[in-house]
Amino acid sequence: MxxxxxxxxxxxxxxxxxxxxxxxxxxxxAGTTTLTVFAAASLxxxxxxxxAQFEAAHEGVDVQLSFxxxxxxxxxxxxxxxxxxxxxxxxxxxxKLVADDLVGDPQDFATNTLEIxxxxxxxxxxxxxxxxxxxxxxxxxxxxxxxCGAASAKVADAAGLDLRPVSEEQSVTDVLGKxxxxxxxxxxxxxxxxxxxxxxxxGVELPESAEAVNTYPIAPVADSDRAELARQFVDLVLxxxxxxxxxxxxxxxx
Amino acid sequence: MRAPTRSTGEAAVxxxxxxxxxxxxxxxxxxxxxxxxxxxxxxxxxxxxITSESARAALLLSLQTSAASTVACLVLGVPMALVLxxxxxxxxxxxxxxxxxxxxxxxxxGGIALLYTFGRxxxxxxxxEVAGLQVAFSTTAVVxxxxxxxxxxxxxxxxxxxxxxxxRYEMVAASLGARPTTVLRRVTLPLVWPGLLxxxxxxxxxxxxxxxxxxTFAGSLQGVTRTLPLEIYLQRETDPDxxxxxxxxxxxxxxxxxxxxxxERGPL
Numbered sequence: 001m002x003x004x005x006x007x008x009x010x011x012x013x014x015x016x017x018x019x020x021x022x023x024x025x026x027x028x029x030a031g032t033t034t035l036t037v038f039a040a041a042s043l044x045x046x047x048x049x050x051x052a053q054f055e056a057a058h059e060g061v062d063v064q065l066s067f068x069x070x071x072x073x074x075x076x077x078x079x080x081x082x083x084x085x086x087x088x089x090x091x092x093x094x095x096k097l098v099a100d101d102l103v104g105d106p107q108d109f110a111t112n113t114l115e116i117x118x119x120x121x122x123x124x125x126x127x128x129x130x131x132x133x134x135x136x137x138x139x140x141x142x143x144x145x146x147x148c149g150a151a152s153a154k155v156a157d158a159a160g161l162d163l164r165p166v167s168e169e170q171s172v173t174d175v176l177g178k179x180x181x182x183x184x185x186x187x188x189x190x191x192x193x194x195x196x197x198x199x200x201x202x203g204v205e206l207p208e209s210a211e212a213v214n215t216y217p218i219a220p221v222a223d224s225d226r227a228e229l230a231r232q233f234v235d236l237v238l239x240x241x242x243x244x245x246x247x248x249x250x251x252x253x254x
Numbered sequence: 255m256r257a258p259t260r261s262t263g264e265a266a267v268x269x270x271x272x273x274x275x276x277x278x279x280x281x282x283x284x285x286x287x288x289x290x291x292x293x294x295x296x297x298x299x300x301x302x303x304i305t306s307e308s309a310r311a312a313l314l315l316s317l318q319t320s321a322a323s324t325v326a327c328l329v330l331g332v333p334m335a336l337v338l339x340x341x342x343x344x345x346x347x348x349x350x351x352x353x354x355x356x357x358x359x360x361x362x363x364g365g366i367a368l369l370y371t372f373g374r375x376x377x378x379x380x381x382x383e384v385a386g387l388q389v390a391f392s393t394t395a396v397v398x399x400x401x402x403x404x405x406x407x408x409x410x411x412x413x414x415x416x417x418x419x420x421x422r423y424e425m426v427a428a429s430l431g432a433r434p435t436t437v438l439r440r441v442t443l444p445l446v447w448p449g450l451l452x453x454x455x456x457x458x459x460x461x462x463x464x465x466x467x468x469x470t471f472a473g474s475l476q477g478v479t480r481t482l483p484l485e486i487y488l489q490r491e492t493d494p495d496x497x498x499x500x501x502x503x504x505x506x507x508x509x510x511x512x513x514x515x516x517x518e519r520g521p522l
Contacts, residue, residue, distance in 0.1 A: 071491055182374055
């Protein structure tokens with residue numbers, strides 16, 4: 001009675017192993033090559049577009065995108081994750097990999113600045129940075145430990161403001177979530193986040209954001225088996241078409 | 255196979271030998287990650303890392319909120335378990351399944367659900383705000399999130415204990431003229447005391463480890479909503495040594511809580 005079941009399990013295991021093998025080797029039966037790009041979470045929309053452009057221009061190439069916080073991606077690459085290209089949301093995280101000789105020469109490809117995000121209708125009537133410090137406004141920021149929080153602190157310091165947030169969130173996505181849910185009256189997020197959120201939030205421009213410009217570097221990963229393709233992907237991001245795509249998502253040129 | 259020898263009570267049935275192998279693997283599977291973490295701790299700076307101002311604030315907040323949610327679990331969960339174990343009415347099986355939902359729900363989903371209930375724009379949020387209660391970004395929100403995820407642990411343990419104990423003694427007490435409240439206080443609860451205790455400990459431990467619902471629903475501010483798990487997650491960004499040190503602290507606290515109640519309960 002047990003034999004058919006055991007055979008079935010064995011067959012499944014073999015199929016699963018075969019499946020893993022094909023994807024891990026990077027070259028499948030149809031001769032496709034996989035290029036793995038690790039990119040900061042804020043690059044999700046723009047890099048999905050860029051990957052589609054790259055696949056259209058390179059037949060048989062499949063671009064695998066992995067999005068996460070830059071520091072998480074750095075930790076993964078340090079532990080040997082199979083990435084070919086790394087695009088970071090800040091220079092500090094890229095510098096960690098440069099120091100470990102894990103990436104080639106990084107090049108800056110975009111910048112991003114902060115903006116005030118408020119729920120639709122702007123219930124607390126936030127118009128300026130100074131409004132964020134008024135007692136009735138429930139303000140949410142990134143924690144100073146993460147890049148967006150460090151940028152927020154820099155902007156507030158430059159303006160001489162003492163901001164008292166009701167919450168210091170882990171990531172810019174968490175800040176945006178609290179604003180879109182209407183829990184918070186205002187939050188400091190990146191221009192690109194406001195653009196990506198569409199009608200869920202309104203943006204209030206922040207002239208003071210020039211105090212904290214976030215620069216995005218990109219670099220091919222040193223251990224990559226597909227160094228040539230990785231270089232071509234970096235070139236696409238830096239090309240005028242690539243820059244145009246990024247601009248469409250709210251990024252500024254480096 | 256050996257036949258079970260019930261007469262002596264002492265003579266164990268004896269386990270099949272093969273069972274020890276997966277049991278040992280399972281034990282290692284649980285212990286090894288903890289050992290691996292302990293090897294990463296920078297012991298020379300350990301004391302400094304776990305007594306920093308932010309760490310102390312997070313630990314204190316975690317202990318306070320977990321204690322508060324355990325009390326909330328007892329107040330709500332004991333009657334729930336009694337109803338589920340002793341009452342018969344249509345739909346009770348469905349009700350029993352629904353109570354278990356937070357157990358299988360990813361905590362982030364729980365957080366989102368709580369947000370849409372108690373948030374400023376939630377189902378009850380506006381009513382609460384009119385009543386002068388603001389749950390958003392408060393310690394109350396942390397306790398709500400912890401209670402939400404911990405309640406099923408108490409209800410399941412206690413319901414199981416109530417079913418095992420059966421209703422015979424309760425019936426005897428009632429037939430001798432005891433009122434329902436007296437029966438509950440003098441017969442039912444003493445009978446299921448171990449189950450109640452372990453349920454409360456499980457709830458406390460679950461509340462102590464709560465992360466997803468808290469970060470989604472309550473926010474994160476030192477001394478107000480940033481519990482120890484949230485502090486660990488944040489420290490990971492800049493100071494992995496501190497994150498590991500605090501993780502070990504959380505493990506030690508959890509083990510101490512469990513060990514303390516085990517000793518009090520004695521070997522079962």
